[in-house]
Amino acid sequence: MLGISQLDRTRAAFEPDFRARWGTKTDVPPVYFAVMAQTKPTTHPIIFLIFVTTMLVWSAFVLPTAGAQERQQPSQFAFEPSWAAEFGGIYHFTQPSKDAMMGFSQPTEVRQVLVKVGDRVETGDVLIRARDGDIQAAYRLQQRRAVNRFEILAAQNRVDLAQIEFDNQQAVRQAGGGTPLEFDRAKASLENAKIELDNAKERFIEQGIVLERQEAELERFAVIAQFDGTVASIEVSPGQAMQDSEPALRLVSIDPLQVKLPTPTSTVIGTGLDRGDKAWVAVSVAGEPRLFEAVVTEVSPVADFGSDKVWVKVQMDNPERVPSGLPAWVRFTEPTDAFMRILAQSEAERGAEREEDGDGSEAEVGQAPMDTPALAADAG
Numbered sequence: 001m002l003g004i005s006q007l008d009r010t011r012a013a014f015e016p017d018f019r020a021r022w023g024t025k026t027d028v029p030p031v032y033f034a035v036m037a038q039t040k041p042t043t044h045p046i047i048f049l050i051f052v053t054t055m056l057v058w059s060a061f062v063l064p065t066a067g068a069q070e071r072q073q074p075s076q077f078a079f080e081p082s083w084a085a086e087f088g089g090i091y092h093f094t095q096p097s098k099d100a101m102m103g104f105s106q107p108t109e110v111r112q113v114l115v116k117v118g119d120r121v122e123t124g125d126v127l128i129r130a131r132d133g134d135i136q137a138a139y140r141l142q143q144r145r146a147v148n149r150f151e152i153l154a155a156q157n158r159v160d161l162a163q164i165e166f167d168n169q170q171a172v173r174q175a176g177g178g179t180p181l182e183f184d185r186a187k188a189s190l191e192n193a194k195i196e197l198d199n200a201k202e203r204f205i206e207q208g209i210v211l212e213r214q215e216a217e218l219e220r221f222a223v224i225a226q227f228d229g230t231v232a233s234i235e236v237s238p239g240q241a242m243q244d245s246e247p248a249l250r251l252v253s254i255d256p257l258q259v260k261l262p263t264p265t266s267t268v269i270g271t272g273l274d275r276g277d278k279a280w281v282a283v284s285v286a287g288e289p290r291l292f293e294a295v296v297t298e299v300s301p302v303a304d305f306g307s308d309k310v311w312v313k314v315q316m317d318n319p320e321r322v323p324s325g326l327p328a329w330v331r332f333t334e335p336t337d338a339f340m341r342i343l344a345q346s347e348a349e350r351g352a353e354r355e356e357d358g359d360g361s362e363a364e365v366g367q368a369p370m371d372t373p374a375l376a377a378d379a380g
Contacts, residue, residue, distance in 0.1 A: 083289050083346075086339045087282045089331030092261035094283060094324045096232075096252035097315060102223050103248040104130060110240045110248075115231050121251070125225045128236065128248055132221035139214045146211040152204055155197040162190040229253040255318040258297070259328050262309035271332055273299055279314040280335055284327040288346050291335070292316040 084091075108130040115127050169186040172178035232250040242248060259281060267273070279294040294316035303310045314330060335343075 081284050081287050081289070083339065083342045084282070084284070084329055086342060087289070087329050087331070087335055089280075089282065089329040090261050090263060090267075091327070091329055092259050094257050094259055094281075094322070094326050094328050096229075096254050096324045097256045097258045098227050098229060098251075098253035100226065100251050101247045101249075102127070102226075102251055103246050104223065104242050104244060105220050106244050108221060108242055110236050110238055110242060113234060113236065113238060115234070115249075117231050117234055119231045120229070121225045121231065122228050123225055126222050127225055127231070127251070128223040130221040130242075132218065135214075135218050135221055139211075139218050142207070142211045142214045146204075146207045148207070149204065151200045152197070155193070155200040159190070159193040159197050162186070162193040166190045223248055225251060227251070227253055252324065254321055254324050256315045257292075257318040257322065257324060258313055258315045259294070259330055260298075260311060260313045261330055262304070262307060263312040265303045265308050265310055267332065268299065268310045268312065273312065273332060275299060277332065279330055279332050281314065281316055282329045282335070282339075283322060285322060288350070289339075289343050290322060291343055292318075294330075296332075 110128060111131045112129040113127075114129065115121060115125075121127065166186040166189070169178055169183045173183050229251045230253070232252045234249050236242065236248045263273070271277075273296060275296055275298065277296040279296055281292040281294050283290045283292065294314040296312060297315045298311070298313035300311040
């Protein structure tokens, strides 16, 4: 066994070299000096190399793993309002009822961006237009062809003329005059004129179908709103070259809002949760509660084995256009009286603030669309 004096002499001999290599703040384990003291001087470089390699492996893998384990314990949400505990329910966040990343279906170049972020659009509105001059010209040309009835009118005149000649030949024949050849020629001319008229009508219909195809082709050079909504983001600018399916614009619908949340299987089965059932959603808007009455629109028939939860979607009207992405708590039974009193007090405080600001007659953006019993009583 090593004596203390020998270990001290070894530390005094090797510690300066270790500090020079790894810094003065590095903690030198005593085992390093104990090993050095028991080995021959010729083996010291090998021992030193093994020790350094071990330290590097330990610092590269063990320390980051320990730090990551300490960090992997985030709270369920960054800030829980005081009223959330009284409301209860399942924590999640609000989402748009419709959310689409839109773009062009073919490579093209952006010519015009016709909307801005925050604009409200309707179904069929053109949001972004690509460079489409040649397609526009071809479309206008086809529009004229699709309404051109001159060919039909000319064919109809030929039918009328052939009909007159045939009627004359028929009258002559009945009077005992004319020849069979002249009669047959007049009859064939009338039949040919009628066929040409039918062909002219068919070509007119075909021109209308070609116009529909041109319209569909023209739509490929524009981003068109497929539902009523609000522009959430724009990813392009005029002159930018786009590839097919590259995102150009995000369109969302936040009226109605929805919450798609993982719900414990026990809750789904225990309450017999199904589409059309009521739900209550408390949304945190700047820390203040907004209460919505929602409807269950989807209940997944598949439960997740790992979490023992089922995806449930609830949807609620949002006429005040409360933003999506806010913290929300969902429950499938009516809120408690204690929470309703908290909500009534919060509504009263906001009303007083609006009166002080001289805007008491207008509703605050984000106010809950459903009235609480307490507020309804005060209004009465």
